[in-house]
Amino acid sequence: MRSTGGTKLFLICCCLLFGLMVLQAEVFGQPANENMTDEKALILAEQFGIDVGEVDEEVKEILGLTKAEGVVVYAVIGGSPAELSGIKVKAIIKEVDKYEIHTLVDLGTALEQTLPTKNFTVATYEPADPDNQGVTGGLNFHFVRILQD
Incomplete structure (x- = not known):
C-alpha cells in the first residue's frame, strides 16, 4: 500500500503538534497540570x-x-x-x-x-x-x- 503526500503531511503536523504540547511547560515556565x-x-x-x-x-x-x-x-x-x-x-x-x-x-x-x-x-x-x-x-x-x- 502506498501512502499519499497528504497522509505524510498529516503525520508530520501531528508530530509537530504533539512536540509543542510536550514543550509547553518549558516554554511558558509552568508544567501542564x-x-x-x-x-x-x-x-x-x-x-x-x-x-x-x-x-x-x-x-x-x-x-x-x-x-x-x-x-x-x-x-x-x-x-x-x-x-x-x-x-x-x-x-x-x-x-x-x-x-x-x-x-x-x-x-x-x-x-x-x-x-x-x-x-x-x-x-x-x-x-x-x-x-x-x-x-x-x-x-x-x-x-x-x-x-x-
Whole structure:
C-alpha cells in the first residue's frame, strides 16, 4: 500500500503538534497540570503556611494594584516555612522558583513541584503602605528552606 503526500503531511503536523504540547511547560515556565484545582491549591498553600486567594476587583482597589491578577496572601501561619522566609500579609505572590503565578491553580502547580525540593524561592510584590509616606511597594525575594525533624 502506498501512502499519499497528504497522509505524510498529516503525520508530520501531528508530530509537530504533539512536540509543542510536550514543550509547553518549558516554554511558558509552568508544567501542564489539568488535575490541579483551586481546592487542592489552597491545601498546598496551607501546607506552605499561607492563606491565599485570587486578586479580584475589590482586592485590586484596596491594595491599589493596576490589574486584578495574581494571588494575595490573607494570612501567614506562625512557625511555617512561609513565615520563616518573611512572606507578609497583603503580599502578591508573583513567582515560585521559575513558575509565574497568575491564578490559584498556578500557585498550586508550582507548590506541588517545589515543596518536595525543600529549597526554593518565592517572589512577592508588596504594595506601598499608605501609613508610611515616601515608601513605595516593591518586589521581594524570599528564600524558603523547609527543615526536617
